[in-house]
Amino acid sequence: MHPPIAVRSSAYLRWLNTALCVSIVLGFVAPQSRAQQGGAAAADSRSELVWLAKIQQAALRQNYAGHFVYQQGASMQSSRIAHMVEGGNVFEKLEVLDGQPQEVIRKNDQVYCYIPGARTLLIERRPNPDQFPSLLRRPALEVAEFYDVRLGGSERVAGMDCQVLTLKPKDAFRYGYRLWADRGTGLLLKAQTLDTQGNVIEQIAFTQVRIGGNIDRKLLRTSVTSTEGWRIERADLGRADPALAQWQVKSVPPGFTRTHEIVRSVGGRQQVGQIVYSDGLAAISIFIEPAAAVPNGQREGSTVQGAVSVAMRKLGEHWLTVVGEVPMLSVRRVIGSIEQVTSGAAAAR
Incomplete structure (x- = not known):
């Protein structure tokens, strides 16, 4: 859920500002892992855990396209995403709309990150989803061991009715969260990170989104016409x-x-x-x-x-x-x- 950070000039930071510029902020969606497939089953009859499992599954199974905004203090960054599931395969394009152009193209667990300004293409295998609008890295029941999950009321985000959930940490080693999930599909539409006093540290939210239906394949293609002369780096996160x-x-x-x-x-x-x-x-x-x-x-x-x-x-x-x-x-x-x-x-x- 986080943007690039610039705290030093070592090789790590140069890499972080490129390779992780999109993956840390925006994350990716991949086919379900075994743990994720069991997420809904693992959640007991408590409705708050059912909602967490629903959020987890919606980002994997639903087709959606839209724009969202990340905000931290006075800093804001807008992005565009298109996500499609077809024939058991997952396709996605994620594009940063502010500052230097960056695009991330996914087909299942293969991810291609295009950074034209650095003339760099990063090719990675990312088997697990972990960021907005995919959130949970583990089944809901396991997450609830370290967070007190409570259901809130109903609010609207991007013109859609949402169920609000609050996750309060059970110790001082983690932050709290407030989530807004579409009532119809469970797709996460807004998320806030909260400090120990409940103040918002950062937030990310759709400003416009369409859930379900067909996704135009043009929305899933990179705008980069050629990578000739680019540096190509490969990695396998799995x-x-x-x-x-x-x-x-x-x-x-x-x-x-x-x-x-x-x-x-x-x-x-x-x-x-x-x-x-x-x-x-x-x-x-x-x-x-x-x-x-x-x-x-x-x-x-x-x-x-x-x-x-x-x-x-x-x-x-x-x-x-x-x-x-x-x-x-x-x-x-x-x-x-x-x-x-x-x-x-x-x-x-």
Whole structure:
């Protein structure tokens, strides 16, 4: 749900401002994982959990197209999305409408991110949905272990009647959320991230949306006519990388589990590792890069931008950067407990 952040000038940040510019902010939709298929069944008779499961399934199964806006403080960014399910396949196009043009094209779990300004095409395998309007990374019943889920009243978003839900965290390691789901289909139309006092940190909402019916295939095609001379980078977010097994977090916030890891090539040369933890709603990413690749003068420290907390630390011959959609308490807990273990010790875990 978050935009690119610029807190330092290392290779990680250059990559974050390109490779993650769309994926962190807008996310993607993919075919259902086993956990997601079981989401509706796992939700008990409590209506609030039924609604969470409905939100989870709607983003996967419904056809929809529209415009939405992300807001953080005085900053706003508008985007356009078209999503179609046909013959068991998922097709999607997501386009950033403000600033530098960026497009994301999806077919099932294959994602193509076009960044014309950087003459870069990122090709990734992303097996799981995790962002707006897809929200849950786990079945609703598991999410409810760490959030108190309550039904609210009915409100309108983008001209559609919505059911309001509030998710209050059961501890200080995560933010709260307020959700608006279309009453007819369950599609998430608006989401707010809330701090410990219930204040809105950031929000994202459709301003215009059409749900159901046929989607014009023209809306699903990239506007880029040629990638000749572009840098092409490939990654597989669904595959564990042995090089990252040596990195362990000794004190993970309750409910957060290691979901995936990957080693990326930045600029066609430098290798940057990424390990992701999630509690089903929020995510914490650990980026690992060689210290030799980081500019001289880089300092350890931390910063917060909206709902995103960032902390940096040097460990041996590596720089660690932890980025989380969580309070700084969680990010500091993670970065302070990261260890690099020997290959034998890692294999034994």
